[in-house]
Amino acid sequence: MGCAISGLAAKPEFAERNLEDAAAGAAARLSDDQIQIIKDSWKVIRDDIAKVGIIMFVRLFETHPECKDVFFLFRDVEDLERLRTSRELRAHGLRVMSFIEKSVARLDQLERLEALAVELGKSHYHYNAPPKYYGYVGAEFICAVQPILKDRWTAEVEEAWKTLFQFVTGLMRQGYLEESARQRHLALSPKERPEKKNTAL
Ligand code: HEM
Numbered sequence: 001m002g003c004a005i006s007g008l009a010a011k012p013e014f015a016e017r018n019l020e021d022a023a024a025g026a027a028a029r030l031s032d033d034q035i036q037i038i039k040d041s042w043k044v045i046r047d048d049i050a051k052v053g054i055i056m057f058v059r060l061f062e063t064h065p066e067c068k069d070v071f072f073l074f075r076d077v078e079d080l081e082r083l084r085t086s087r088e089l090r091a092h093g094l095r096v097m098s099f100i101e102k103s104v105a106r107l108d109q110l111e112r113l114e115a116l117a118v119e120l121g122k123s124h125y126h127y128n129a130p131p132k133y134y135g136y137v138g139a140e141f142i143c144a145v146q147p148i149l150k151d152r153w154t155a156e157v158e159e160a161w162k163t164l165f166q167f168v169t170g171l172m173r174q175g176y177l178e179e180s181a182r183q184r185h186l187a188l189s190p191k192e193r194p195e196k197k198n199t200a201l
Pocket residue numbers: 067068070071072092095096099100120123124127129130133134137138168169
């Protein structure tokens with residue numbers, strides 16, 4: 001299960017900073033070289049996306065069992081080995097990997113990627129998946145793709161993928177917070193909502 005990377009989620013400066021700034025900062029730090037590295041390594045990784053998706057989530061549930069509780073379908077599964085052959089987990093892993101594919105495709109149009117990631121964060125508010133878990137996914141992705149890239153894996157490749165995940169998860173967090181504030185506003189201030197028109201005149 002072991003995979004020696006310097007933890008994405010564990011970086012205190014990343015966790016504590018305002019993540020809107022963190023996302024903008026990460027975007028600024030995603031250099032042209034890093035964008036190229038991500039695109040090149042993705043060409044190899046994409047042949048195995050179903051496998052990576054499963055490995056990533058089984059590892060996530062092993063290392064952070066609290067994440068499993070968020071998934072209605074998996075929360076009662078005790079034997080994680082069984083999940084390796086689960087059609088549902090495969091489908092879920094593929095949805096997440098397709099998002100990563102879209103992210104890679106939008107590396108030259110970062111504002112479009114930003115909008116997508118913010119929307120994804122908003123939908124995660126409704127899935128009850130809080131931002132404190134998002135960083136774990138990047139860390140598990142890195143562990144899952146390392147053996148696929150074999151000797152093509154370098155410190156630069158790791159840093160480039162970490163930066164992309166920090167960028168995406170920072171924006172997801174922003175979307176989650178925006179949606180949570182919007183829902184609080186809707187719940188707390190019914191008086192501020194426009195009066196319903198009485199059409200029964
Ligand atoms: C980098 C981090 C993550 C990415 C890129 C990601 C991406 C996605 C995507 C693309 C979907 C498909 C539905 C949609 O587009 O709204 C999805 C669904 C979902 N995600 Fe995430 N996710 C991440 C982290 C997490 C974490 C950490 C959890 C839970 C702890 C989680 C829980 C869920 C749930 C419950 C669903 C709905 C069920 C489903 O579609 O199978 N996600 N996620």
